[in-house]
Structures are given as C-alpha cells and as structure tokens.
Amino acid sequence: MKTYNWAILGCGSIAKKFTLELKDLPNANLYATASRNIDTATNFASEFNFEKAYGSYLEMVNDPKVDIVYIATPHSFHKEHTLLCLNFKKAVLCEKAFAINTKEVEQMILASKEYNTFLMEAFWVIFRPKFNKVLELINTRKLGKLKFVKSDFMFNQPFDSNSRLYNLDLGGGSLLDIGIYPVFTALMLLGIPDKIETIPHFSPSGSEESISMLFGYKNGSNAVLNSSVTSNYKNDVELIFENGTIKYERFSNDSIELIQNETLEKITFNPGPNMGYQFEAIHVMECLDNNLIESPVLTNTVSLNLIRTLDKIRKKANITYPKHD
Numbered sequence: 001m002k003t004y005n006w007a008i009l010g011c012g013s014i015a016k017k018f019t020l021e022l023k024d025l026p027n028a029n030l031y032a033t034a035s036r037n038i039d040t041a042t043n044f045a046s047e048f049n050f051e052k053a054y055g056s057y058l059e060m061v062n063d064p065k066v067d068i069v070y071i072a073t074p075h076s077f078h079k080e081h082t083l084l085c086l087n088f089k090k091a092v093l094c095e096k097a098f099a100i101n102t103k104e105v106e107q108m109i110l111a112s113k114e115y116n117t118f119l120m121e122a123f124w125v126i127f128r129p130k131f132n133k134v135l136e137l138i139n140t141r142k143l144g145k146l147k148f149v150k151s152d153f154m155f156n157q158p159f160d161s162n163s164r165l166y167n168l169d170l171g172g173g174s175l176l177d178i179g180i181y182p183v184f185t186a187l188m189l190l191g192i193p194d195k196i197e198t199i200p201h202f203s204p205s206g207s208e209e210s211i212s213m214l215f216g217y218k219n220g221s222n223a224v225l226n227s228s229v230t231s232n233y234k235n236d237v238e239l240i241f242e243n244g245t246i247k248y249e250r251f252s253n254d255s256i257e258l259i260q261n262e263t264l265e266k267i268t269f270n271p272g273p274n275m276g277y278q279f280e281a282i283h284v285m286e287c288l289d290n291n292l293i294e295s296p297v298l299t300n301t302v303s304l305n306l307i308r309t310l311d312k313i314r315k316k317a318n319i320t321y322p323k324h325d
C-alpha cells in the first residue's frame with residue numbers, strides 16, 4: 001500500500017475535525033501543517049504529531065515531500081490556495097464551497113489539467129455510507145418518481161462582524177457555507193433545476209444570513225430548501241416519492257426512515273464512530289493510486305453544476321461579494 005504525505009493548509013476549525021479522522025488511515029502520513037502564523041502551525045502539528053510545521057503556505061508547498069494538500073481556508077481563498085498548490089504539483093483536496101463563483105472554479109479545474117495534478121472539492125457527504133444507502137434505497141425500492149426534496153441546514157450563530165460567517169470579504173453567509181448542502185442534495189437527486197425562486201434575508205454586515213429556495217423541474221418535481229445561520233433546527237432531509245417517503249437526518253450516522261404502504265421501516269446501519277471525513281480522504285488516495293487527476297465520483301462536472309447553481313441562486317437573491325464578483 002502506497003503511503004501519502006498529507007499537509008494541512010490553514011489550521012482552523014474544520015482542519016482539526018478532518019485531521020482527527022485522517023490520522024487513523026494507514027496510508028495517510030500526517031506530514032506537514034501550514035499556517036500564516038508559525039505558532040499556530042507548530043501547535044497544530046504537535047497536537048497531531050505532524051512531522052513539519054510551516055509559518056507560511058508558500059514554504060509548505062516548496063517542500064518536495066508533500067504529496068496531498070487539504071485546503072481548509074475560507075472560501076474566498078480557495079482559488080488562490082488551490083492554484084498555489086497545483087503550481088507546485090501537489091494534489092489538492094479543497095474545502096467547500098469550492099470557490100466563490102463559477103469563474104474561479106473554472107480556473108481551478110483548468111489549472112488541474114494544465115499541471116496534470118489531482119483536484120477535488122471536499123464535498124465529503126457524497127462518500128458517506130448514509131448517502132450511498134439512500135441512493136441504494138431509491139434504486140431498489142419501488143417508490144415511484146421522486147416528487148419533492150425537502151432539505152434544510154440551519155444553526156444559530158449570533159451576529160459577529162468578525163466571524164467568517166458574516167464577513168463578505170471571506171465569502172460569509174449561510175448559502176456557501178451550509179445552504180450548499182441542501183442545494184447539493186437536490187442536484188444529486190433531481191438534477192439541475194429549470195426554475196429557481198429565492199427569498200433571502202441579510203445581516204447588518206450585508207451578508208446573507210438565511211435563505212429559502214424553491215427549485216422547479218419541468219417533469220413535475222420540486223425542491224424546497226432552507227438555510228440559515230440565525231435559527232436552530234434539525235438538518236433533516238425528506239424525499240417524497242409517488243409511493244413512499246425517505247427521511248433522514250443529514251449528519252447523524254445511524255438510521256434512515258422509509259415509509260411505504262403506510263408502514264414505517266427504520267433502516268439502521270453501523271458506519272463507524274466518525275463523522276465520515278475519512279471517506280473522502282480514502283477516495284483521494286485511491287484516485288492517486290490510479291494516477292487520476294479527477295475523481296470519478298465527485299467529478300469536475302458535479303462541482304461545476306453545484307457552483308453554477310449557487311451562482312444562479314445568488315443572482316436571483318442579489319447576494320454579492322464585492323471583492324470577488
């Protein structure tokens with residue numbers, strides 16, 4: 001089994017959660033951390049036993065021993081940091097949202113092709129057993145046509161102009177941070193919508209703090225999606241078919257409810273103790289084992305469809321990022 005040297009670019013909150021799961025993979029070597037601040041990089045490195053700590057991202061990519069970089073900076077830097085890594089021929093797993101807009105994602109994909117180097121969006125849920133179980137249920141049960149996708153993602157983080165979530169310069173707002181999940185669910189299960197309606201609400205900093213989205217499909221299906229950083233709610237997904245319903249909580253690990261012929265069936269399974277970030281990391285290393293520069297699961301087309309849809313939503317809802325758009 002080939003072992004890969006991983007580096008973390010940006011030692012923030014999600015970088016820590018990801019590393020907690022990466023560290024248990026036998027072919028992942030925790031090699032380097034990179035931060036704007038050497039103390040942050042050193043502390044992160046010693047907490048997880050990384051071999052090296054760098055006080056700048058540039059120093060890290062200059063290290064020839066780094067194989068894969070996990071980019072965990074705010075969305076507004078994803079393009080810049082991805083191009084930096086690809087330029088040094090480092091394979092890249094870059095957090096969602098992949099970038100601020102379609103133009104940036106197109107540049108990133110072009111660079112991956114130019115440098116013949118692996119690039120994938122860290123849209124981890126597509127690799128989780130729960131998502132695959134849902135697809136299996138849709139394919140094997142006779143539920144008929146999927147008519148409605150109802151999907152929400154909300155939490156309450158009080159307004160703070162210093163927080164990434166409310167800072168327009170960092171791509172702040174609920175849509176690119178968490179609304180992206182319900183949008184992704186609708187795209188994966190119903191495809192690209194023919195019509196989009198939105199109702200957004202904005203915070204004092206001008207960032208979008210909550211948004212309701214309605215996707216319409218010419219085939220008679222709809223998606224009803226909500227996202228908010230000002231409300232506490234479950235992250236439920238409800239899929240309503242002609243002949244039944246599938247219900248699940250997006251991030252809990254254990255069960256999916258299937259209602260068919262007025263009977264409730266609880267489908268439970270044991271996907272292990274983690275959130276499931278390890279599955280995307282395993283996939284990246286499998287792709288590299290096979291000399292791929294694009295994932296066959298989370299393809300460039302999937303990422304492009306996602307960011308194009310997010311751009312359409314933003315246009316409808318008048319959500320702008322003045323430094324980027």
Ligand SMILES: NC(=O)c1ccc[n+]([C@@H]2O[C@H](COP(=O)([O-])OP(=O)(O)OC[C@H]3O[C@@H](n4cnc5c(N)ncnc54)[C@H](OP(=O)(O)O)[C@@H]3O)[C@@H](O)[C@H]2O)c1
Binds near residue numbers: 041
């Ligand atoms: N997959 C998931 O479940 C998940 C969950 C949460 C977030 N995310 C995504 O991960 C990304 C990071 O989110 P996070 O919550 O981890 O953010 P965070 O805690 O604020 O960390 C972001 C890190 O980026 C680096 N950074 C570089 N330039 C920065 C700047 N100008 N301002 C602030 N930070 C800067 C910093 O690391 P250094 O100081 O070390 O350089 C910082 O710690 C976002 O794109 C978010 O959407 C994904």
